Amino acid sequence: MPRHTGLNNIPGLVSRRQYPFDLIEPRWQHRWEEESTFRAFNPGDSVPADHPFAKRHGVSGTVTAAQLPPKYYILDMFPYPSGAGLHVGHPEGYTATDILARWRRARGFHVLHPMGWDSFGLPAEQYAVKTGQHPRITTQENIANFTRQIRSLGFSYDWSRELATTDPGYFRWTQWIFLQLYHAWFNPATNKAEPISTLDYPEGCDTEEKRRAHRDGKRLAYVSEQPVWWCESLGTVLANEEVVDGKSEVGGFDVVRRPMRQWVLRITAFADRLLADLNTLDWSDSLKEMQRNWIGRSEGAEVDFALEGHAARIRVFTTRPDTLYGATYLVLSPEHRLVADITSAAQRAGVLDYQAQVASKSDLERTELAKDKTGVFTGACAINPVNGARIPIWIADYVLASYGTGAIMAVPGHDTRDHEFAQKFQLPIVQVVQPPEGVDWRGFVGEGTAIHSGHLDGLPTREAKQTITAWLEGQGTGRRTIHYKLRDWLFSRQRYWGEPFPIVWRTGADGVSHHEALAESELPLVPPDLSDYKPTASGDPPLARAKDWVNLPGGVVRETNTMPQWAGSCWYYLRFLDARGGAGFVSREAESYWMNSPGRTPGVDLYVGGTEHAVLHLLYSRFWHKALFDLGHVSTAEPFHKLVNQGLILGEDSQKMSKSRGNVVNPDDILEEFGADAFRLYEMFMGPLADTKPWNTRGVEGVYRFLGRVWRLYVDEKSEVAFEQALAAAAHPGTELLDLLILHGAITEVAAGPAQSKALHACIKKVSEDLEGLRFNTAISAMMVFVNEANGWQARPVSVMKAFLQLLAPFAPHLAEELWSRLHAAFGERAPSLSHAPWPVFDPAHLVEDTLEIPVQVNGKLRGHITVMRGTSDAEIERQALACERAQPWLAQKTVKKVIIVPNRLVNIAVA
């Protein structure tokens, strides 16, 4: 793609810029930094008397929560600082939140708008494996580059709260939170996490070893030997959420199921609350739905089937206990532990063969070949508890070992999968639900009326479920159950560049090794430096190479796994509240002010980021937050009240941007040529924030020209020529050249005329409303309309011109600040800080028109217009409409049936 570099490409010619953004933007960025313009103050902080916040709100010195204006916490999903640098997709959300942060400040809110770095992660580690360079160095370099790029966009972050998850001062508290989870258990009676000390021990726990085993089995952070996703290429295990279509989400490498000893967090204990509390959040329906799907709550019953000739019973899970009479066979997953016991001698060979077949299939194959059902008969039979029917037991891979009980009762009459299977293997299909009139019962899976079902006959599905479940409970052969798709969170990784677990392993007197937590005073536990970052030959994590670090006196060894990248991002929004505090992960006072101010939105007011975190980060964060809430460390049940996903930005070819397609747009190039304000404006002008939309550099030129028109509205043309000549002559052009520019002569202290006030107030109204609704594109269009009109004004009242800059400021803050200060200077005033200036007040009186032009329709088609005075009676409007000359051809020879008058808007004459 040719770069639109304009005159820059032609040797000997200096680029003619629309306006000198290259001098203006650094000037204001420097000023904001120097002044700490965007610093947010915690209760207890001292507010300098000369800070614009102090002047605006009349507070200074040490402030209390009550003295501070209403809080507004607006948060971006912090980035992983990759080596590739910023992508045009990053600044989309960041620009949106910056505009809103600046707007909230103008409206008098006390805005917290921080930025930081999610800096643990695989790329820096892979680079270390290749080059031996410590990931810390790589990470520092990348952070420096990201910082430069983000700062050059002029975002109003409070940089004093900047954090990085890789900073020991930060991950000390990530480890501390892990210890809180480790030292807690979930009490089902209270439905809350509680300190492990409240745990009761069952009878028989008479030794410390038994008590420990019981305790360790109940912790929110526990160790489990279980089949996990192992990725050979990445050299680590992955969480369920990190595996997509049988491949690693990162890199797309093969993964295999392998039993390993791992740290796991008990997120499933919170499944119900994670689900229920979604209803309290202002998130998009689709996002909530994704979380609901992932949690996958399903209500049903477990039913125990007795076996013919065996003492064991087979427990199945079903959401349709009402169809129990229609269960004509059972299916176990091929991995079910009873398969070996029940298989008859005659079927043994076939069963073993099938099991081997299934085991060799990857999960991908198993799901891709889902269409064609396979399975084999075990030779065993079960007894249907409801009617004593003898039904065969099969194994088939359409039943998953990992869900429910790993076994089902098959109801081929009313389940699509069972129906397919039964047809293929000629198993009996019976009807037990009567569908609505005219619907075939075969394969009918909806709700209906029970039939051929003994005492359930005639009951609607819902009641039949209740009745049969109660009956099963009475018989002791079943019970109401809720199952979740959500699995506990696999929390350990075989990596170097992550938080080490604050855990050691000690071998007890019984020879059994057990884990123990480090004391909080031993945090942070910093990973040792290595010369080789690869896992060991025996498959141990890289940390195992640091023998001095791992081995402690008395045969005690450190845990060598590390935490996943999600750990650091689980709670960063809390650390921002008190980023430098050393007394705790967050101070109680800061937490309660920013997250739980009386009368304010609880939690983060607005959180903006990509959909890719819909189930990972957002679910994990909510889980940690709830655990911290239960344990009394935070004061709200949910972290993020309102959440908005920005849409993807595609390349100019409407394809996903990627290096291989060569359609990646680098923000640095755009900034170089058009400046930060134009870049910001364009990203917001492209379309609705949440939509996917293609990049178009021509579009940037459009908004850039708009900013040029704004500039020329305020700056004298002749002085611009002088400025440009000086600029061309200067060896090292500096900001002092800007002094050559003078204000446009048309800007004077005259009173605004009615048309001018109308233009301004229409703009104030539209921009204000659109910002409230996050409609940045239409807000910008309203400002363009204003500028197009103001261009034609002979006199430009300074009051109007000032107010417009305030509207523009959130979007194009550098240009607005520059013109704002010039405007004040030209009239001998000291400019108050634009960043803290009160938002212009909309006055509807300016929009009222004395005369109205009203369209006249005949039978809904536009035929003409009439001009009437405001307040004209309906009768008079009707008279004039009927007399409307342009409409006469459609009214002649017709009978007027009805005249509809929409006040001030329209007249429609219905004729026949």
Add this chain to the structure above:
RNA sequence: GCGCGUGUGGCGGAAUGGCAGACGCGCCAGACUUAGGAUCUGGUCCUGAAAGGGGUGUGGGUUCAAGUCCCACCUCGCGCACCA
């Protein structure tokens, strides 16, 4: 397959049930200019000489009035995907 979303000029996109296409890009014409890829002005849904007619994925419906509401279908996108 299920769930959610989307469909409007050459393009990005606007339109509390009330004048479809705001604003921007592109394109056309003009002005200023040695010059224009700068700037300014005007034009730009289709058809038609005009009057007019047609037009928001398709088909139906509600309404004085439908891009907008209802029903059915189609398209594309996203998510889930044998979850019992």
